Amino acid sequence: MKRFNSSLAFLFLALAAVGCKQKNQNVIRVGEFGSMTGTEATFGISTHRGIKMVIDDVNKAGGINGKQLELISYDEGGKPEEAVTVVTKLIAQDKVDIILGEVASSRSLAAAPIAQRNKVPMISPSSTNPKVTEGRDYVFRVCFTDPFQGKVLARFAREDLKAKRAALLIDKKSDYSVGLADFFRKTFESLGGEIVIEQNYAGGDMDFKGQLTSIKSKNVDVILHSGYYTEVALTMKQAKDLGIKTVFIGGDGWDSPKLSEIGGKAIDGHYFSNHYSVDDQDPRVQDFIKRYKALYKEVPDGLAAMGYDAALVMVDALKRTNGQVGPVFRDALAATKNFPGVTGVITIDENRNASKPAVILKVQGDGSYKFVKRVNP
Amino acid sequence: MRQIKHLFIFSALVLLMGFSFSNFLGIYHQTILALCGINIILAVSLNLVNGFTGQFSLGHAGFMAVGAYVSAALTTLWLPTLTNPFLMTEIGVNLFFLFALLAGGIAAGLTGFLVGVPSLRLKGDYLAVVTLGFGEIIRIFILNIEPIGGARGLIGIPQLSNLYWIFGFVLLICIWIHRIVSSIPGKQFMAVRDDETATSAMGLSTTRIKVRSFVYASFFAGIAGGLFAHYIAYLNPATFNFNYSFQIVAMVVLGGMGSLTGSVAAAILLTGLLEALRPLQDLTGVDLRMVIYALTLIVLMLTRPEGMFGRHEIWEFFKKFKKSPQGFVR
Numbered sequence: 001m002k003r004f005n006s007s008l009a010f011l012f013l014a015l016a017a018v019g020c021k022q023k024n025q026n027v028i029r030v031g032e033f034g035s036m037t038g039t040e041a042t043f044g045i046s047t048h049r050g051i052k053m054v055i056d057d058v059n060k061a062g063g064i065n066g067k068q069l070e071l072i073s074y075d076e077g078g079k080p081e082e083a084v085t086v087v088t089k090l091i092a093q094d095k096v097d098i099i100l101g102e103v104a105s106s107r108s109l110a111a112a113p114i115a116q117r118n119k120v121p122m123i124s125p126s127s128t129n130p131k132v133t134e135g136r137d138y139v140f141r142v143c144f145t146d147p148f149q150g151k152v153l154a155r156f157a158r159e160d161l162k163a164k165r166a167a168l169l170i171d172k173k174s175d176y177s178v179g180l181a182d183f184f185r186k187t188f189e190s191l192g193g194e195i196v197i198e199q200n201y202a203g204g205d206m207d208f209k210g211q212l213t214s215i216k217s218k219n220v221d222v223i224l225h226s227g228y229y230t231e232v233a234l235t236m237k238q239a240k241d242l243g244i245k246t247v248f249i250g251g252d253g254w255d256s257p258k259l260s261e262i263g264g265k266a267i268d269g270h271y272f273s274n275h276y277s278v279d280d281q282d283p284r285v286q287d288f289i290k291r292y293k294a295l296y297k298e299v300p301d302g303l304a305a306m307g308y309d310a311a312l313v314m315v316d317a318l319k320r321t322n323g324q325v326g327p328v329f330r331d332a333l334a335a336t337k338n339f340p341g342v343t344g345v346i347t348i349d350e351n352r353n354a355s356k357p358a359v360i361l362k363v364q365g366d367g368s369y370k371f372v373k374r375v376n377p
Numbered sequence: 378m379r380q381i382k383h384l385f386i387f388s389a390l391v392l393l394m395g396f397s398f399s400n401f402l403g404i405y406h407q408t409i410l411a412l413c414g415i416n417i418i419l420a421v422s423l424n425l426v427n428g429f430t431g432q433f434s435l436g437h438a439g440f441m442a443v444g445a446y447v448s449a450a451l452t453t454l455w456l457p458t459l460t461n462p463f464l465m466t467e468i469g470v471n472l473f474f475l476f477a478l479l480a481g482g483i484a485a486g487l488t489g490f491l492v493g494v495p496s497l498r499l500k501g502d503y504l505a506v507v508t509l510g511f512g513e514i515i516r517i518f519i520l521n522i523e524p525i526g527g528a529r530g531l532i533g534i535p536q537l538s539n540l541y542w543i544f545g546f547v548l549l550i551c552i553w554i555h556r557i558v559s560s561i562p563g564k565q566f567m568a569v570r571d572d573e574t575a576t577s578a579m580g581l582s583t584t585r586i587k588v589r590s591f592v593y594a595s596f597f598a599g600i601a602g603g604l605f606a607h608y609i610a611y612l613n614p615a616t617f618n619f620n621y622s623f624q625i626v627a628m629v630v631l632g633g634m635g636s637l638t639g640s641v642a643a644a645i646l647l648t649g650l651l652e653a654l655r656p657l658q659d660l661t662g663v664d665l666r667m668v669i670y671a672l673t674l675i676v677l678m679l680t681r682p683e684g685m686f687g688r689h690e691i692w693e694f695f696k697k698f699k700k701s702p703q704g705f706v707r
Contacts, residue, residue: 037667074655074658075658075666079615079616080530080609080611080613080615080616081412081605081609081616084408084609084611085405085408085409085412085652086655088404088405088408089405089652089655091404091405092403092404092405093403093405105529106529106530106613106615109529109530109532109611110530110609110611110613113610113611129529131529131532173520173521173527173528174528175527175528175529
């Protein structure tokens with residue numbers, strides 16, 4: 001009985017969630033949600049570090065128009081339904097003025113309707129699915145979308161690699177992969193290229209020899225592999241075994257240390273498009289990398305750079321409104337033009353997507369990426 | 378007369394809960410309450426299989442997914458194509474929502490039947506593995522259907538569910554399950570749990586009894602899924618992975634296998650605990666929530682291995698019954 005009472009008491013204690021916080025006029029509240037735990041924990045942690053660097057810089061420099069920035073971050077463990085809870089908490093309890101997040105499109109898609117309904121501007125650092133911002137005038141992103149990436153790759157293949165005949169290798173299970181290949185096809189054909197063959201697989205497959213043999217017989221100049229790093233690395237290995245020397249190209253789904261871990265030497269000489277490059281000699285980029293390394297003792301990945309840029313774009317818009325938030329801030333954000341970020345010059349277009357350059361990287365056998373060129377929109 | 382009185386009390390209770398929850402609480406606390414309510418339905422319905430019938434099922438999230446996707450597909454894809462003017466009105470939409478919820482529940486119940494008939498001939502660990510497998514099959518199946526979003530998830534679900542709907546169903550389902558387990562078929566569930574051999578020696582088909590309990594549970598899980606889909610307004614197959622099934626099992630075990638009020642309390646505790654611990658992150662800087670969550674489970678299981686309430690219901694503690702009203706001595 002006693003134990004039962006104590007468990008009841010515990011229950012009520014757990015239920016007694018904390019009350020509302022006081023709204024301070026001299027602080028701009030920035031809410032962040034991300035996956036700090038779970039299978040995609042590195043995504044959330046990297047993004048958070050990038051964001052925190054900007055917030056600390058601004059506060060050290062005296063804030064915006066005398067107002068300090070307060071960052072409130074919550075972990076949603078990579079679960080869409082928890083993203084809904086924490087974004088509701090950010091808006092209702094913490095009364096944030098701006099929301100930053102998320103990396104994965106699924107969580108952004110879950111949270112965006114809430115931000116829109118409550119008219120709180122939300123900036124996604126790196127959700128590339130077109131649906132995230134579609135029809136929501138309070139939801140923005142600072143990364144490019146999948147259609148743009150498809151275009152960039154097609155232009156690179158056609159103009160730089162001088163490819164005429166291309167093959168597509170598509171992960172039918174992934175929305176990202178299918179979309180990327182579709183947009184690649186459109187641009188490539190409009191530039192006078194020809195898609196000779198299209199082969200499909202399902203994410204998680206291990207054997208690509210069948211698809212590769214069919215592609216080999218068609219004698220193509222370039223192969224677009226629009227999937228994620230695990231399958232990409234396996235495909236390259238098997239292509240090497242089959243004696244295929246054709247160049248592979250792909251999207252930001254390749255960007256992972258796992259690519260060289262799995263692929264070994266076979267990944268040497270292939271190209272993919274990404275958000276930024278650590279080899280970019282632009283002083284802004286090098287300065288960011290140096291400071292990030294000093295703070296966190298590792299080289300920033302693409303997601304850290306995107307988090308950094310999302311926060312920078314937010315601060316830039318806040319400076320233009322003199323620290324005012326709400327609809328004025330939303331309009332300022334929408335008017336962002338030629339903003340120099342670490343991942344390129346960012347302009348927010350009429351669909352609240354970032355129009356910005358992508359970089360083409362060449363994969364080296366030792367797992368590092370060599371900067372090839374920057375492709376402007 | 379008695380039925381009318383009960384119906385009246387029931388509606389008054391739902392209105393009171395819905396009204397007080399939606400008017401005196403902010404949207405954040407409402408969201409937590411809504412998730413509590415959905416988890417209560419899931420835990421209570423799983424208790425029917427795991428607690429009362431003594432069969433260990435690990436695939437509850439799969440049935441919830443069926444209900445969620447079927448009802449959401451009806452309201453998201455089918456409803457906008459209908460031109461009946463009645464469906465444009467507030468009442469019409471809500472009636473359609475009720476229809477969608479029931480359709481989701483029935484689809485889940487049917488899936489439960491199809492899964493249950495072959496697998497409930499197995500016992501213990503084997504059954505657990507088979508249900509775990511089926512739960513995953515359902516999820517992967519949904520992942521591959523393009524019209525409902527596939528891997529991207531289903532977007533644009535109308536937010537029709539609210540605290541009135543959720544707590545209406547919580548009350549209804551709790552009462553319903555309580556009545557099931559107090560009835561003769563419910564006694565058969567417990568007979569299977571306590572001694573399967575003796576039950577079949579009495580001339581009862583134990584497989585039929587187990588399948589019946591399984592179908593009830595899947596039906597209720599489907600309803601919970603429908604409520605969930607229309608509250609969160611976004612569905613992703615990743616939500617319904619086996620982790621979710623484990624969480625529901627944890628609620629049932631923690632509350633006490635065979636105690637409905639125990640499941641209710643455990644569902645509220647486990648759902649609320651994770652949210653209540655959020656401020657801790659501000660204080661310590663690291664996310665200790667999952668550590669404390671796990672520690673709570675370990676400590677509670679060590680101190681009360683039979684669950685918080687054992688096989689008792691909450692009122693039995695206050696009345697100090699030696700014997701439970703069901704007639705068996707624990």
